[in-house]
Amino acid sequence: MTNNTTEENVPKSFSNSKAVIEYLAETFPACFSVKGDVKPLKIGIFDDLAKRLENDEQVSKTKLRTALRQYTNSWRYLRVVTVGAVRVDLDGAEAGIVEEEHASHAQETLQASQAKVKQARAEAAKAKAPQKKGPPRASAKVAARAKPKAKPAVKPKEEAVVTMKEAIEPAALRVGQKVAVKLGKNPVLATVATIDKTEAQVQLDSGMTLKVAISELHAV
Structure with missing residues (x-):
């Protein structure tokens, strides 16, 4: 029996979140962006994505959720989540604005992420830095002066002297x-x-x- 399935008919599978995000930017260019400025996303955008891509075999809900989390946790995205910024849906239409609670959370997440990266870089630089040499060794003369004097040898205890009496039978x-x-x-x-x-x-x-x-x- 001949297999008529060709490579072109097999749906592609994205290997990582970066590839999924690039796919979303191609499919919904008014909503997602790989380079340049980004826009705050509509609250509940995942449900909209799952519905629009439910028949798309190239991306699963699990990979979609992971990619969306990576996209919204990126520094360039967190920077635009400010109070009053306009949110967009998959087609780029306005879908509400960013409230103070969400803006505060975004800034806290951004600062924590930046601090973590800064600390990691500092630790890496410290590990690469040359180790400081210890203090120079003392010269032979200094070492001789610093060497403690040997204590005088203790003389062995002398045998107790006794008075001999008569010879023993x-x-x-x-x-x-x-x-x-x-x-x-x-x-x-x-x-x-x-x-x-x-x-x-x-x-x-x-x-x-x-x-x-x-x-x-x-x-x-």
């Missing part, structure tokens, strides 16, 4: 027992860690461990 020696052992010229306090026949490993209070003969351990 090997049979009486126990792990964990406090004893005195001679370290250098002075006796110091230690704790028995391990016992191995004639020798014992002791730990000083400083944490150091020594292996000494049991005969060198004394009671404290």
